[in-house]
Amino acid sequence: xxxxxxxxxxxxxxxxxxxxxxxxxxxxxxxxxxxxxxxxxxxxxxxxxxxxxxxxxxxxxxxxxxxxxxxxxxxxxxxxxxxxxxxxxxxxxxxxxxxxxxxxxxxxxxxxxxxxxxxxxxxxxxxxxxxxxxxxxxxxxxxxxxxxxxxxxxxxxxxxxxxxxxxxxxxxxxxxxxxxxxxxxxxxxxxxxxxxxxxxxxxxxxxxxxxxxxxxxxxxxxxxxxxxxxxxxxxxxxxxxxxxxxxxxxxxxxxxxxxxxxxxxxxxxxxxxxxxxxxxxxxxx
Amino acid sequence: xxxxxxxxxxxxxxxxxxxxxxxxxxxxxxxxxxxxxxxxxxxxxxxxxxxxxxxxxxxxxxxxxxxxxxxxxxxxxxxxxxxxxxxxxxxxxxxxxxxxxxxxxxxxxxxxxxxxxxxxxxxxxxxxxxxxxxxxxxxxxxxxxxxxxxxxxxxxxxxxxxxxxxxxxxxxxxxxxxxxxxxxxxxxxxxxxxxxxxxxxxxxxxxxxxxxxxxxxxxxxxxxxxxxxxxxxxxxxxxxxxxxxxxxxxxxxxxxxxxxxxxxxxxxxxxxxxxx
Numbered sequence: 001x002x003x004x005x006x007x008x009x010x011x012x013x014x015x016x017x018x019x020x021x022x023x024x025x026x027x028x029x030x031x032x033x034x035x036x037x038x039x040x041x042x043x044x045x046x047x048x049x050x051x052x053x054x055x056x057x058x059x060x061x062x063x064x065x066x067x068x069x070x071x072x073x074x075x076x077x078x079x080x081x082x083x084x085x086x087x088x089x090x091x092x093x094x095x096x097x098x099x100x101x102x103x104x105x106x107x108x109x110x111x112x113x114x115x116x117x118x119x120x121x122x123x124x125x126x127x128x129x130x131x132x133x134x135x136x137x138x139x140x141x142x143x144x145x146x147x148x149x150x151x152x153x154x155x156x157x158x159x160x161x162x163x164x165x166x167x168x169x170x171x172x173x174x175x176x177x178x179x180x181x182x183x184x185x186x187x188x189x190x191x192x193x194x195x196x197x198x199x200x201x202x203x204x205x206x207x208x209x210x211x212x213x214x215x216x217x218x219x220x221x222x223x224x225x226x227x228x229x230x231x232x233x234x235x236x237x238x239x240x241x242x243x244x245x246x247x248x249x250x251x252x253x254x255x256x257x258x259x260x261x262x263x264x265x266x267x268x269x270x271x272x273x274x275x276x277x278x279x280x281x282x283x284x285x
Numbered sequence: 286x287x288x289x290x291x292x293x294x295x296x297x298x299x300x301x302x303x304x305x306x307x308x309x310x311x312x313x314x315x316x317x318x319x320x321x322x323x324x325x326x327x328x329x330x331x332x333x334x335x336x337x338x339x340x341x342x343x344x345x346x347x348x349x350x351x352x353x354x355x356x357x358x359x360x361x362x363x364x365x366x367x368x369x370x371x372x373x374x375x376x377x378x379x380x381x382x383x384x385x386x387x388x389x390x391x392x393x394x395x396x397x398x399x400x401x402x403x404x405x406x407x408x409x410x411x412x413x414x415x416x417x418x419x420x421x422x423x424x425x426x427x428x429x430x431x432x433x434x435x436x437x438x439x440x441x442x443x444x445x446x447x448x449x450x451x452x453x454x455x456x457x458x459x460x461x462x463x464x465x466x467x468x469x470x471x472x473x474x475x476x477x478x479x480x481x482x483x484x485x486x487x488x489x490x491x492x493x494x495x496x497x498x499x500x501x502x503x504x505x506x507x508x509x510x511x512x513x514x515x516x517x518x519x520x521x522x523x524x525x526x527x528x529x530x531x532x533x534x535x536x537x538x539x540x541x542x543x544x545x546x547x548x549x550x551x552x553x554x555x556x557x558x559x560x561x
Binding site: 045048049050051052069070071073074076077078081082083084085086087088093095096098099100108125136151 | 341559
C-alpha cells in the first residue's frame with residue numbers, strides 16, 4: 001500500500017533521510033519513533049508529497065507529489081504542532097470538508113465524541129483555541145473522511161484521558177480499513193497503539209519490528225486503587241482520569257483505556273509510596 | 286479546480302481580514318482620503334486642477350509611494366511566515382492542487398490588497414457626488430485601472446520573493462531591497478540629464494521604463510501633463526516611442542505583465558521545490 005524505496009533527502013549538505021526503504025501494508029499500525037532530527041517529520045512530509053526527494057514514495061502505486069489531490073484525498077494527517085490559523089473553526093471545517101468531499105457534520109460529530117462542541121467555538125479563531133481543543137479538532141478533521149492512510153504526529157499528546165480513550169476507540173473503528181503511521185519521540189507513548197515499530201536514527205531505519213498486538217484499541221481496564229491516607233495531590237491527579245472517590249478519598253475506582261495503560265502507570269508510579277492496593281482488570285465489553 | 290481555487294482565495298481573504306496588517310492598511314488608505322477631504326483639497330486649485338481631480342491626483346501620488354512597499358512587505362511576511370509557522374505543512378496536506386493553492390492565494394490577496402485602495406477612492410467619488418462636486422469619470426476609470434495593475438505588479442513580485450526566500454527575515458529583507466532598488470532608479474529627470482550627455486536616449490528611457498514605479502509615476506503625470514513637460518528631454522523619447530494614448534496603454538500592460546510573469550515564475554519555483 002505505502003512504499004518507500006531508497007528515499008533520500010538532503011538539506012544543503014545535511015543528509016536527513018539516507019536510503020529509507022519500507023513497505024507498509026493495509027491495516028498495519030506503525031509507530032515511527034526516533035529522537036529529534038532522526039528524520040521522522042521529513043519522512044512524513046515526503047509521504048505527503050510536500051518535500052522533493054530522491055528515491056520513490058508511492059501510495060497504492062501513485063506518487064503523492066504528482067497525483068496530489070487523488071493521493072491526499074485518501075490521507076488524514078494530524079500534525080504535532082497545530083498551525084496558527086486565524087480563520088474561524090467553522091471555516092476550517094468547511095474548507096477541509098469541501099476539499100476532502102466529506103460532510104462537515106461528520107467532523108462535528110467526531111469532535112463532539114472527543115468532547116469538543118464545535119457549535120460553541122465555530123466563530124472563534126482556530127489559533128485562539130486551547131492546545132487540547134486544537135488537537136481534538138485536527139483529529140476530527142483527519143478522521144472525518146474515508147481516509148485509507150492516517151498519519152499522526154504525537155496525536156494524543158495534548159488530550160486529556162477521557163478524550164484519549166475516545167480517540168483510541170475511533171482508531172479501533174478504523175483499524176480494519178486504514179493504515180496508520182503514528183510518529184513519536186518515545187515508544188512508550190504509542191507502543192500500545194501499534195503492531196509494528198520503525199525506528200529512525202540519523203535518517204536510517206535502525207529497527208523495523210512487529211510487536212505483539214494483544215492490546216485492543218477499544219479495550220478498557222477496570223481499576224481500583226486504595227491509598228493509605230487522603231492526599232490532595234493524588235486526588236487531583238486521579239480526578240483527571242475521571243476516577244470516583246468511593247470513601248473519604250481512600251478508595252478510588254475508574255476505567256482506563258487499554259492503550260493508555262502505560263501512561264496511567266506512569267502517573268500512578270509518582271504516588272507509589274501512598275498506594276496500599278491496586279488492581280487492573282480487563283473489562284468485559 | 287475552480288472550486289479549489291476559490292476555496293483557497295476565500296481562506297486567504299478571511300485570514301487577511303483578521304490580520305493586523307490589513308487593519309492598518311485599510312486605515313492608511315481610508316485615512317488618506319478622509320484627510321484630503323478634511324484639509325479641503327477639493328476646494329484648492331493647483332495647476333488648474335480643482336475639485337475631485339485635484340484630490341485624485343494627490344491620492345494616486347500618495348498611493349504610489351505607499352502601496353508598493355506595503356504590498357511587498359505584507360505579502361512576503363504572511364506567505365513566508367505561514368510557511369515557517371507550519372500553516373503550509375498542514376493546509377498542503379489537504380487534497381488541494383498546487384496551482385489552485387498558489388493562484389487562489391494570489392486571487393484572495395489581490396482582492397484584499399486592491400479593495401481598500403479602490404473603496405477609499407470610490408468613497409471619495411460618492412462623497413463628491415453627494416456634495417455636488419463634479420466627478421472626472423475618465424480620470425477615475427484610468428486611475429482605478431492604474432491602481433489595479435500596480436497592486437497586481439507588486440503582488441506578483443511579492444509572491445516570487447516568497448517562493449524563493451525560505452525564511453521571513455530573508456523574504457522581508459529581499460522585498461525591502463527590491464523596493465529600494467526601484468526607488469533609487471526613480472528619476473526620469475536625472476535620466477534626462479544623461480540623455481543630454483552621452484548615453485543613448487532610447488537606452489536610458491528603456492532602462493527607466495523597466496521600473497514599474499517609474500511607469501506608474503509617469504502615467505499619473507501624463508493625465509494632467511499630457512506632453513510630460515516636467516520630465517524634460519525624456520518626454521520626447523517617450524512620446525515619440527508611444528504617443529500619449531500608447532503610453533497610457535503601456536502603463537497598464539507592462540506592469541500587469543511584470544506582475545503575472547513574476548507570479549508565474551514564483552509558481553514554477555514553488556511547485557518545483559519543497560512546499561513547507
